[in-house]
Amino acid sequence: MRNDDLVDDHTATIQASWQRCEEYGLSHQSSPHLERLPEADYRNLQWMYGDLVKTTATEVLPYYENILSNSKCMVMLADAKGQVLQSWGDSRFVTPQQKPFFREGVSWQERTNGTNAIGTVLASGQPVQVLRDEHYLKANRFMIGSAAPIYDANHDLLGVLDVSSDAYLPQAHTLGMVRLMSQSVENRLIFKKFADEHFLITFNTNIDTLDSQWSGLLVVNEDGMIISANRRAELLLSFELSMINISDVFDTRFFDMKHQPDNLPMRLRTQHGYQMQAIIRKPTQAIVDAVDFRNTPTKNTAPTHSPTVSLNRISFGDPRVDKCVQQASRLIEKDIPILIHGETGVGKEVFVKALHEHSSRHQHSLVAVNCAAIPSELVESELFGYVKGAFTGANQKGAIGLIRKAHKGTLFLDEIGEMPTKAQARLLRVLQERKVTPLGSTESFPIDIRLISATNRSLKDEVQQNNFRQDLYYRVSGLNLELPPLRERLDKRQLIQEIYKMEASPEQTHPLSEQLLHLFEQHPWPGNIRQLVSVIQIALAMADSDPINSSHLPDDFFNDLENSPLAMAQAADTVASLQHGHPAISPDSQITHSDIKTTDTLSDDIQAQTLSMFEYYEGNVSKTAKALNISRNTLYKRLKVAGIR
Template sequence: MSDLTQSHNEVIEASWKRCRSFGLNPKSAPAIIRLNKGDWEDAQGKSRDLIVTTQEQVLPYYENILVNSNSLVLLADSSGNLLSRWGRPGFINQMESHLFEQGTSWLERFNGTNAVGTALQTGESVVVGRDEHYLIANRYMTASAAPIFNSERELVGVLNISSDAYLPTSHVNGMVKVMTQSVENQLIMATYRQHYYTLVFNNSEDNHTSQWAGLLVFNDAGEIVAANRRADLLVGHVLKGLNIEMVTGITTLKLSAHPENQTLSFLGISNYRLFGTLKRPLTNMIRAPQSPLSSVKIKSEPKPTKIASGERQLSDLDLGDMKMQKAIKRAASVANSDIPLVIQGETGAGKEVFAKAVHASSDRADKKFVAVNCAAIPTELVESELFGYVKGAFTGANNKGSMGYIRQADGGTLLLDEIGDMPLHVQARLLRVLQEKAVTPLGSTESYPVDFRVISATHQPLREAVFKKQFRDDLYYRINGLTLFLPSLSERSDINALVIHLLDGLTVGDSPPISNEVLRLFEQHPWPGNIRQLVNTLRVALALSGGSMIHLHHLPDDFFLDLETPSEKPEATPHEQIEMTPSLVVSWRESLPELYSATEGNITRIAELSGVSRNTIYKRLRELGIK
């Protein structure tokens, strides 16, 4: 059973437990609790923008699909009160008609487990199958719902699609998520479009303006004042409050001068190549006070920085660390073959940079390198994003269809980052593509031949996932021609050389000097965020130093927080407590195997008991040949 299924089951089980605590009986009818006239008018007024945005700007794009699928759309406010509904499928005649009147509550305490109430309770998208409804009276329909957040990330409502038809729940849930994000995007645009710059972006040129794109808003000082959740996910950071230059690697001045509706490409702090379109304010900008980060520019950029170009070869990554040298040497020996590679390393250790270097060092270097972050694509959309689809292939599909990432990589290299997060049914289709060297888009009967080098990346051991039945063993042996292990930053012996290398790549022209005291602290730092954290630290330091020598006071505050040692360790819960016998407190070579066995391989717990970092535990386990 996958983690996704376990998570879903846990959500339903927790909801049923709450229903029992409310005193509900599965055989009882839903309680009809409605707002009085005055409270309803207040609720309606408070949610007017939400209602109008959903009805006038989002639903028209999906109306035909919904009519044909015998579906009912419900919009509720943050208190679970029904604001509006669209569609009238036959199954609602089987239900109490007052349930669908405006102002009726759909909270779990009155209506049992249901998509609207449970989505409000969890703050996440929810699918509730027929028999998963707590009340038997509601078990003739399936429902998917997702919460809606405004530009300030406040939960303002829930959008729900219910149906009595046996529709694929993955597509319906995907459609709810896309519609919800469309509503959120419109709310953000309504708040900021008049006076602020907006950047719509995604991880492919083909979909960077789709409904599932990231959206951020920034002022003329470069400060990001709002962003949707998709944008945070694509970049890997909470974007609000950051400077646009840190995020894109492009100066605010240069970005604001970019032509509208012309695609731009950037790397920035995400370490993934992203594609976007800029829109300027509709009226004159409201100038915000300059923050320290936004007021100090690194340098104007006549050309992209060397890191942004991403054209480094394997030899450029050799800075003296023996573990990196081993990985580089092995990768170089098979660079011109089609042997599939698996790159394993902690999050932020530079797996995509390494994969790009393999591509740049191969005879496919003049072809396209396509990176797909499997963890960043909603589960319901992974299949269509990878394999593509034809017009009308499923609910919510783009009218023009989509080529898909695999066909985009034809002739070049395809990186499947965090491949361990790929759903099992998608793994089966990928295996077939790798075996047949052809891909069939969703909704099509035509296959297209493809030729690409596949590189997979993961932060988790795929062997363990195979053992747990979370990853197909046949696909594992297909993609695992050679596994390369990248060390975490705290394990590397070449940190000083790496810092100089990164500074050179982050600047145009000569890179600024860096003080010895900063370099010494860099060597002592645990770097839980690995190279990604180091790059971000250097970006901030460059901005604050203005291109002069980098000193301690130019480093961000959270850099120093990681250096602090906690005064006391958290108390272990009873089931985690392990008796520390004399045999467990001798040298680590003797104690570690016993600790590993006693904790069932819980690295975090072993680190707590040993008083060292998780990275150190991983390092020692590898030395002992345990992991």
């Protein structure tokens, strides 16, 4: 959503609230209703919402302590009726006469207190920020409120989280922080309720954002039924997710998800064809702490999943990659920005890290910033920094900002096409003047950086669609490089072998077989090098110390082949040679396409073998599939063709 759309939505929200206030019979001179609940009723309310209060107070707020402490702001948690359950913070910005506004047990419904952050969130169901003069009652115009709803696991409104202050400065940062906090509360409540007995699937479009509060979260039972999900999951998937099977969402078997190694990202593809990265948490697994994006170490280092690779190990003979390496290594010492194009997963971040290590700036910081991973409201404060008191909730010491952290080093702006328009204008000024002015400050600081940007979009198209500034485009695109997708690389075999060596443990001494190498070469690799690394990691984990064969490869590896007819045809014989059939089956009768594709027109020989083995094992699906060296899913398809299941 662009900035103009946000302004229009905000204006419409405030106007609708004022209209409701008029219908309630309120006037601007009306007095706020500040009557507190009787003590017994308030204690009962505390008991009813005890889990919500405890989760917010003890598990979420500490992660933001460095932001909220010593700020002149109040944090309030209200229930679904607008009644304040708990408040924290610093009330120095209010007069003694105004302190009753923030007492526990006071209700902030629009009907009695006019337009205000808590009440308007309850009325609209959406995050909102109410500036001083946007409050309907004049008595409330001493403060600015930023609030966001909290929904429970059933998507019923549970409460509202609010930060109020008297700050005059723009409050987009505060609203972004409150949204993060409310999302953290929702995710934490889901974890606490379901983690002991259910599978939890955390997913996002980018592996770099898996740990963020903006990831989707699915709760799945042992049978693969989705019994709960956070709101972000439905937004990412465009699905109504209640009580449907996980197989209706993703094209990977739930069996494979359940057996995914712990903490190893898994690539999933939705039934609509969208690629997702996911972490599968098994029942009874300890709940990991919510991640505070402000303390994520990858902000001022290269991405943690990127291996350290020297520049001469980026290419193994591919002419296009060789050209990228040669050109970039020459220009990295010049004051010329580099813009890297390429599909997701082609290794842009690995390339940048190797380039930085090769440069004369390698002893200084490489600051990698994923522009898509930072909430739009916080991009400016994260990039440019801010001074003490720049906005409500600002760190008491201020923040230097990521651009200044890259001084004397390299700044890598990944997914630069995702940067909000307002931040683009500020970045352009920084690049032109070679100075950074933190938010809330009049002092500028000189910077000396090498700028590298990356995108998987066509920035020229984004310029034409007014999503990316043309003047900024020419500032960041001094040298344009295109890293080819893995499927087009001529050094694919050597690259596969190199990655295998890097990922294999000392106990895994078996080299990749010629047949498996050939199969990897024929694969379309829609997820590129990132997918290749994931497939090799999974295969090594499944094989343990044994040589890898096709049975160790994940199902989605073969699904990709199935969706690529040319690759499937080329790989069929390779898969057959990798299979280890049951001793009762002669080599001549081996099934060639079993791990790639099952059709409705199976040959009589294959069908006979399948039914014979199924009968031999008395209908035991697991034993039959193992004997035929096919997946259970493939066996089910064959049995369905035969009319058995």
